[in-house]
Amino acid sequence: MNHVELIGVVASEVRVQEFIAAGKPDPQVKASFLCAVRRRDRTQEPDWVRVETWGIQARNLVRFNGKGSRVAVTGRLRGTFYNPEGKERGGQLRLVVVADQITYLSPPKREAPAETSARARK
Numbered sequence: 001m002n003h004v005e006l007i008g009v010v011a012s013e014v015r016v017q018e019f020i021a022a023g024k025p026d027p028q029v030k031a032s033f034l035c036a037v038r039r040r041d042r043t044q045e046p047d048w049v050r051v052e053t054w055g056i057q058a059r060n061l062v063r064f065n066g067k068g069s070r071v072a073v074t075g076r077l078r079g080t081f082y083n084p085e086g087k088e089r090g091g092q093l094r095l096v097v098v099a100d101q102i103t104y105l106s107p108p109k110r111e112a113p114a115e116t117s118a119r120a121r122k
Helices: 056-064 113-121
Strands: 004-010 015-019 028-037 047-054 070-082 092-104
Touching: 004 047, 028 056, 047 056, 047 070, 056 092
Parallel strands: 047 092
Antiparallel strands: 004 028, 004 070, 015 028, 028 047, 070 092
16 A cells, blocks of 8 residues: 655745646646655654645645645655666666645745735735
């Protein structure tokens, strides 16, 4: 059974990509980020895990949380081979957690002071 549960911190800027899928009127949205997950022994460095999510969950991640937010991720592992030299054999295995659910453990991010004051003047 391919099931992953992580609790960690969004350790990179959330990268958003839009894809146009054939036969679908709306673009598909993907958000990806690095998640720093502490080990039980807190004296060791955290594990760095690539996470990606799709659709409305990707939009909400960018809208309400970002770098530095604590999150709980539930999903599955997906592995692909990456071969930068174009060789037929070998290469590197890239693992990513495809998130089915992201629970936000930090309060939502706030607007920047410049945005807030600009709205107040209108």
